Amino acid sequence: MRLELRQGLVLVLSVLLGLAAVFAVTQTLLSREARSQQEARLEFQLDNLRADIEANLQLGFPIDEITPAQDLIEEAKRNDSTLLALDIFTPEGTSLYSTDRGVIGEPVPEAWLAAAEGAGAEERWTYSSRGETLLGLPIRNDLGETVAQIVSVTSSQELEARESGLKQALILHGLWIVPLALLLAAALAVVLARREGGRFHRAAACLRGENSGGDTATQLEAGAVAAHRNGTRVVERLDDAGRRLEEVENGL
Template sequence: MGRIGGLALVLFATLAALTAFVVVAARTVEQGDRALGGAELDFVLGETEQTIERNLQLGLPLAELQQVEPLLERALAHAQSVIAADVFSQNGTTLFSTDRGAVGEPVPEAWREAIANRRTHQSWQAEEPQTMTIGRPLANDFNHVEGWVALIVDRASLAAPLSLLGPLLAQNGVIIALAGLAALILGAVLIPRRDAAILAAHAAILAKEPPRDAREPIGASAGVAIARVREAEAVLDTAAGELQRLDEEV
């Protein structure tokens, strides 16, 4: 690779790496934001679940617990991103909800899938176009799941993917460009110019004169080759002259 190619590579790699850094940093901040949002929801959900389970442990059926609705209203009030809170039975029918119209209705298929595919720990999460739902099981004293409590969250309230990227790139674009320039300047100092020996050997071969820079390996190789070619030319000329004379004699 030549020097210009090397410098172009340094510039490109520096710009690409710093842009990638800003992308990863933006995503990391967004995910931190999302994790904190998740922690808030998890706390509210956990509190609601524990309170409902305390009532279940008194032996009452889930559908007959009168305290559930105020608890769901309280959960709704505590977390700003929550747009609804539901409690539904094991067969997927909504028993209590902050959205009165949902009571008695079957829960969305995405929730059932999320429950079926949940990992070994107990909570589950279902993604839908406008909302995200997190839920936990409601178990009685005998660890039998009586139903589920779920919080429905407005996705718009969570950090949108790559929402930070644009502003961060705009703020730091000039710095990234300056860093690329600095890498270019340092590269011009550090990356050696290696074509001098090639150019010297080329000039020497064209002139059929020994190169000025006859160091190993290019110059030396060119030098001995030129010397040998000149010697061979002289030998050929002598032989050709002699044979010419013989030709004339014949």
């Protein structure tokens, strides 16, 4: 295989590997960013709801007698199509308010309580199960005591659909970016191959004594010229030594 062709293939393969690495990293970063933005938006929403409920607690209302709480979570769900449910439950695990009114007064899953208890000082807690993702925050009274937990329930499939949309957009962009990059790489490979091939051809000519190099000779050409001159001197010395040996033989 010619040197120019090998150089071109190496360059094109390098571009392909580079593009594959860039697309893989970009896809991972986009997925993380989409998930992070979703969680940040939900946490901001929950924090606003919590602030409204805690404001009622400071007025002296017990947590199970805050009438606006039910209206607040139902309005929040109506305004956000990604929400499957919003719930407020006691530290013991009894549902106080819920967008699904059928579960009010019923115990919440034990896994929810375990996730809330495991949050510790971080307050914010998450839990995923059966295609649902939960994000919860504690509700505290004016003494700093946790009197309830407010939790949002979203579909994991919703987030996966968004991530899939980002991946599809990335692939669509790749459909024109990759051919363009390969075309540019091929053009660059041709230019570099011709330039490098020309250098080697000129160096080979210098080795054969067909080119003296000149003032603009590259280091490779200068080395080839020097090698040719040294080789010529060696041959001349060998010829001279041969002639002397013949003279010695003739004298004998």
